[in-house]
Structures are given as C-alpha cells and as structure tokens.
Amino acid sequence: MKILVTGGAGFIGSHTVVELLQSGYEVVVVDNLSIGKREAVDAACKIAGKEAEFIHLDLTDEQATISIIGKIKPDAVIHFAAYKSVPESLSEPLTYYRNNMISGINILQAMYKSSCKTMIFSSSATVYGENPNIPFDEDTPLNPVSPYGRTKSHYEAVLHDFCIAHKDFTAIALRYFNPVGAHESGFLGEDPLGVPGNLLPYVTQVAIGRREKVFVYGNDYDTPDGTGIRDYLHVTDLALGHLAALDWATDNQGFEVFNLGRGEGASVLQILRSVEKACGRKLPYEIVSRRPGDVPASVCKAEKAATVLGWKAKMNIDKICQDAWNWQKINPEGFNPHYAVDGLPSTLTAQNGFKEK
Ligand SMILES: NC(=O)c1ccc[n+]([C@@H]2O[C@H](COP(=O)([O-])OP(=O)(O)OC[C@H]3O[C@@H](n4cnc5c(N)ncnc54)[C@H](O)[C@@H]3O)[C@@H](O)[C@H]2O)c1
Incomplete structure (x- = not known):
C-alpha cells in the first residue's frame, strides 16, 4: 500500500515515516522544506532500514500538486x-489561511482526480480553544481562538463536506494534544527553527546550554502546582495513531474525528523535573507573568480512539522527557550529521547502518 506523507520532513511526519516503513508501507514524502529538513527524512529511512521517495513540492501550487499526485497514485494521504505557530498566525493570518487552507484544498482536489479516497488529517487540540469542558471529548463545541486554530477547524469542515458529496471517501481528522519527545534511537527529534515555541524543546535547549533558563508563564493558575497543564504525548505513540487510523479507514467511509492524547495532564513544573531527572542536574527557571491566550489546562478524553481505533498512548512523561533529552544530547544543534553519527552509541550506529563521516 502506497502512502503519500505531506510534510513528512517535519517533526511528526518524519516519525510517522519511520513507523510506516517499519510496518511495510511504501512511502512517498512531499514537502517544500520551508520548515522541515531533508535530514529528517534521511534519518527516518536509516532508522527503518528502508527507503522512502522524497519529492520537493509546495502544495499551494495547484497544478504541480495535481500533476505529482497523479503520477504517484497513492492509496492514502x-x-x-x-504552518503551526499560534503567535505567528495572529500576526500573519493571511499567510496561515493561504498556506494551510489552499494546500489542503489542492491536495484534496488532486486526490479526487487520481481516485485516492483516504485522507488522514493533522488536526489539533487547539480547535477546542478556550473551553470550560475539560477533559475535551470529540463532541466538545469547537472554539478556536487563533487563525491557526481556525485553519484546522475550517479544514475539518471542508473534509466533512467533501465526504458528504463523495460517499466513498474516508477522511479522518486526528486532533493531537501536545506531541513531544523524540525517536528512542536519538537520531530523529524535534528541531525547531529559532526559539522553540513549545515547552519541551525549550527545556532541553536549556539543559544542553543553548538557552539560559526556562521561563514559566504563570504559577497562579487553578492547578495543583499553579502552572499550566497540558496533555503531552510521545511523538512515536502519535505516529502509531496514524497507522491505527489507516487500518480503520480500510473498512469505513465518511468523516470521523479522534482525539489523540494520553488523557492525562502534566504541569510545566512536572516537565521541568522530569527533564532534570533525565539530564541529571537542576535547571534554572524563572516564574514570569501569564501569556495572553494560554489556557490553564488542556487534556483530552482518549476513549474514542481506544475503543474505535484500538489505539492508546503507551509512553509516560519520564520516557517522553528521557527520549527528548537523548535527542538533544546527541544533536545539540539539531540535525547535524556529524553530531548524530558521532554521538550515537556504536551498537546503534552499527545496527542502523550508520557510517562515520
Ligand atoms: N507539533 C505540534 O505541537 C502539533 C500539535 C497539533 C497539531 N499539529 C499539526 O501536525 C502537523 C505536523 O506538525 P509538525 O509539528 O510536524 O510541524 P512541522 O513544521 O515540523 O512539519 C510541517 C511540515 O510541513 C511542511 N510544509 C508546510 N507548508 C507546506 C506546503 N505548502 N507545501 C509542502 N510542505 C509544507 C514543512 O516544511 C514541514 O516539514 C501540522 O499540520 C500541525 O499543524 C502539530
């Protein structure tokens, strides 16, 4: 079965490529490398010991998208x-609507023209926005508070409408909570451009000495330790959720939505302590005022994915932080073949066919 992975050079896409290849799928990655890196796809292939085809494509280019998908003829996408930054979407809404909506419409149109009838879509917990009904189940009313969040809820609506018009089409929107961590090999992980917008890569960059201290935005929330709570999920668990969705799609049509999270929250201070445990030292931090737009807690109900897809996140916070630290330690500056190869234990380099450069 041939799977087209758009954005497969990014954080979650590349980890999903590993799991797809290891499960025997044929994989084609398309990415414009605006954020993602070619090295991530290469690392995914090396970890899996298999090849994936890579095609440089900007999905906002309608004709190129139709032509390339027409040639690839994937069984599923x-x-x-x-683009995924909430603050950036607030200052550049048109960039976000253009990229996320137009790409999404182009890929759907290209799929239709080449008779590809299954799409798994990366939606986000951000579609629930400011909402008192924690933990969120899939029926919680949507209330996104940023242009980024609205690109996700609007595109879910596009998929819903498309499935009504085309009864043989399957579209699954996976609402991810907070994907973090790294592949346990240490060879693939999150490599944000510039200052990390998410907590865990920021903390591991402090741990490696690239940043001075962790800023904790508010310790006066109505939570056990006063800091914000999120539903952190290991990126490999998340990747496996896509394989479960692909399986389910083989026997089901129409539009469906699933939360993917652990169904358990962890606070900012718990994450900090867990990274300290992983790296073996205390990390400097400073409590500063709350950030506008941050909600006190965001945690999902994960039952629907467990019951319907048979998927459940397996890895706990300590394993997530251990793997995130391991990746940061081996790749202090992010993707860098020199560090990655030199830093890997020799058993792992041998096992995965890495060669010293
Ligand atoms: N990481 C998170 O915290 C999180 C949470 C919820 C949902 N999501 C969603 O999951 C998806 C993957 O997230 P990620 O963390 O891997 O992000 P990422 O930025 O690491 O990966 C996205 C990839 O898409 C590529 N891309 C962007 N626009 C493109 C275009 N027009 N044509 C071709 N390629 C393009 C980028 O180069 C990048 O490689 C995104 O849709 C994101 O909104 C992420």
Missing part, C-alpha cells in the same frame, strides 16, 4: 503539511 497523511496530510501533515501546514
């Missing part, structure tokens, strides 16, 4: 490609 996993659509990760998007």
Whole structure:
C-alpha cells in the first residue's frame, strides 16, 4: 500500500515515516522544506532500514500538486503539511489561511482526480480553544481562538463536506494534544527553527546550554502546582495513531474525528523535573507573568480512539522527557550529521547502518 506523507520532513511526519516503513508501507514524502529538513527524512529511512521517495513540492501550487499526485497514485494521504505557530498566525493570518487552507484544498482536489479516497488529517487540540469542558471529548463545541486554530477547524469542515458529496471517501481528522519527545534511537527529534515555541524543546535547549533558563508563564493558575497543564504525548505513540487510523479507514467511509492524547495532564513544573531527572542536574527557571491566550489546562478524553481505533498512548512523561533529552544530547544543534553519527552509541550506529563521516 502506497502512502503519500505531506510534510513528512517535519517533526511528526518524519516519525510517522519511520513507523510506516517499519510496518511495510511504501512511502512517498512531499514537502517544500520551508520548515522541515531533508535530514529528517534521511534519518527516518536509516532508522527503518528502508527507503522512502522524497519529492520537493509546495502544495499551494495547484497544478504541480495535481500533476505529482497523479503520477504517484497513492492509496492514502497523511496530510501533515501546514504552518503551526499560534503567535505567528495572529500576526500573519493571511499567510496561515493561504498556506494551510489552499494546500489542503489542492491536495484534496488532486486526490479526487487520481481516485485516492483516504485522507488522514493533522488536526489539533487547539480547535477546542478556550473551553470550560475539560477533559475535551470529540463532541466538545469547537472554539478556536487563533487563525491557526481556525485553519484546522475550517479544514475539518471542508473534509466533512467533501465526504458528504463523495460517499466513498474516508477522511479522518486526528486532533493531537501536545506531541513531544523524540525517536528512542536519538537520531530523529524535534528541531525547531529559532526559539522553540513549545515547552519541551525549550527545556532541553536549556539543559544542553543553548538557552539560559526556562521561563514559566504563570504559577497562579487553578492547578495543583499553579502552572499550566497540558496533555503531552510521545511523538512515536502519535505516529502509531496514524497507522491505527489507516487500518480503520480500510473498512469505513465518511468523516470521523479522534482525539489523540494520553488523557492525562502534566504541569510545566512536572516537565521541568522530569527533564532534570533525565539530564541529571537542576535547571534554572524563572516564574514570569501569564501569556495572553494560554489556557490553564488542556487534556483530552482518549476513549474514542481506544475503543474505535484500538489505539492508546503507551509512553509516560519520564520516557517522553528521557527520549527528548537523548535527542538533544546527541544533536545539540539539531540535525547535524556529524553530531548524530558521532554521538550515537556504536551498537546503534552499527545496527542502523550508520557510517562515520
Ligand atoms: N507539533 C505540534 O505541537 C502539533 C500539535 C497539533 C497539531 N499539529 C499539526 O501536525 C502537523 C505536523 O506538525 P509538525 O509539528 O510536524 O510541524 P512541522 O513544521 O515540523 O512539519 C510541517 C511540515 O510541513 C511542511 N510544509 C508546510 N507548508 C507546506 C506546503 N505548502 N507545501 C509542502 N510542505 C509544507 C514543512 O516544511 C514541514 O516539514 C501540522 O499540520 C500541525 O499543524 C502539530
């Protein structure tokens, strides 16, 4: 079965490529490398010991998208490609609507023309926005508070409408909570451009000495330790959720939505302590005022994915932080073949066919 992975050079896409290849799928990655890196796809292939085809494509280019999908003829598409920064979307809404919506419409049109009838879409917990009904189940009313969040809820609506018009089409929107961690090999992980917008890569960059201290935005929330709570999920668990969705799609049509999270929250201070445990030292931090737009807690109900897809996140916070630290330690500056190869234990380099450069 041939799977087209859009945005497969990014964080979640590349980890999903590993799991797809290891499960015997044929994989084609398309990415415009605006954020993602070619090295991530290479690392995914090396870890899996298999090849994936890579095609440089900007999905906002309608004709190129139709032509390339027409040639690839995938059996299913996993659509990760998007911009994902909430603050950036607030200052550049048109960039976000243009990239995320137009890419999404182009890929759907290209799929239709080449008779590809299954899409798994990266939606986000951000579609629930400011909402008192924690933990969120899939029926919680949507209330996104940023242009980024609205690109996700609007595109879910596009998929819903498309499935009504085309009864043989399957579209699954996976609402991810907080994907973090790294592949346990230490060879693939999150490599944000510039200052990390997410907590865990920021903390591991402090741990490696690239940043001075962790800023904790508010310790006066109505939570056990006063800091914000999120539903952190290991990126490999998340990747496996896509394989479960692909399986389910083989026997089901129409539009469906699933939360993917652990169904358990961890606070900012718990994450900090867990990274300290992983790296073996205390990390400097400073409590500063709350950030506008941050909600006190965001945690999902994960029962629907467990019951319907048979998927459940397996890895706990300590394993997530251990793997995130391991990746940061081996790759202090992010993707860098020199560090990655030199830093890997020799057993692992041998096992995965890495060669010293
Ligand atoms: N990481 C998170 O915290 C999180 C949470 C919820 C949902 N998501 C969603 O999951 C998906 C993947 O997230 P990620 O963390 O891997 O992000 P990422 O930025 O690491 O990966 C996205 C990839 O898409 C590519 N891309 C963007 N626009 C493109 C275009 N027009 N044409 C071709 N390629 C394009 C980028 O180069 C990048 O490689 C995104 O849709 C994101 O919105 C992420």
